[in-house]
Amino acid sequence: MLKDMKYQEIPPTTLLAPLPCALVTSRDSDGKPNIFTAAWTGIVNTKPPMVSLSVKPSRFSYHIIRESGFFCLHPADKAHVRALDYCGVVSGREHDKFKETGLKEMDIGMPCPALDGLPVCLGCEVRSVTALGSHDLILGEIIKVFVRQDLMDDKGGIHLEKGGLVSYSHGLYQELGAVLGFFGFSVAREETRKRRMRAFSTAGNG
């Protein structure tokens, strides 16, 4: 069926990649903040802007997010890849992840704390929670967005490509590399394509 046996069928598994990997913060009713790491997250709607965040009900942050109704998502950069991994493998039940990673809270006027130093913070309000099996799917509306000043230009343009963002692919954290194109490049006029791509030829990756 598959010509030349170029493909191998494997049992159904979550082999979509690359995925975002984000540090997710919340605060419980006693005021205690927590952090965990999520790759089962993505964009699900543009207007209003909404994210998905899937969490196992056994995770310490799960009930905090359900009860408080808020969380902040921070796509991680290279400088925080160790903290990113650590916050995904230990539990806030036994660990003070702020103390152990050195991550600092930042007040953005929401019930959940933001993390100081990360490239972007998406402040989200829970809209629905749906049990799917191993995970519950939390849909959140993005209600506040903060971008680190060094990733913005004078005209308000956002340059995430300078943020050194990290992706998650089948168990590995990988940095982002060269810019291959922009949305619409395949139908852009040659001059437009060249002019826009020139801006990325010298862009570093964090």
Place this chain on the structure above:
Amino acid sequence: MLKDMKYQEIPPTTLLAPLPCALVTSRDSDGKPNIFTAAWTGIVNTKPPMVSLSVKPSRFSYHIIRESGFFCLHPADKAHVRALDYCGVVSGREHDKFKETGLKEMDIGMPCPALDGLPVCLGCEVRSVTALGSHDLILGEIIKVFVRQDLMDDKGGIHLEKGGLVSYSHGLYQELGAVLGFFGFSVAREETRKRRMRAFSTAGNG
């Protein structure tokens, strides 16, 4: 509030990155296949393995997926970045995207066709459709997975890091770069960490 004004607040927007970018295939009741590009996709559950796929109801593929109940997701690689962009900017109503991109169908025993040559194919069955505003959120169970043989080793290990996968970040397609770590590296013994990381020191990116 934000110390040293290190951050700038911007209006709420879909600034999560990097996102996967996938070629999504489906087949209508007349047997005609279509392709479109999605970055509003992600993993939402592990057991059973499930994906989210958000689609504007005005898109040509939307009704085909709803009516047929199946779609295939193909995370794109560098070799297909032009096709990836093209399938996101033109509509199957006016264009034969298979002919125009040169992409070829491959039969995997599902109602939706797979694309020959892409690193991975996730064959999905629709489980629910929920209107969120601009987009409808389609949840699909991953029921078949195919991996290109050159990305698998003799022991059944999958090496997506050799697949040259492409991410989508705020309007830009970026290739994946160096492997920074593996899940659990921050708590792994030093010898384990070094041994596992050695495997990636020479790994190219497609």
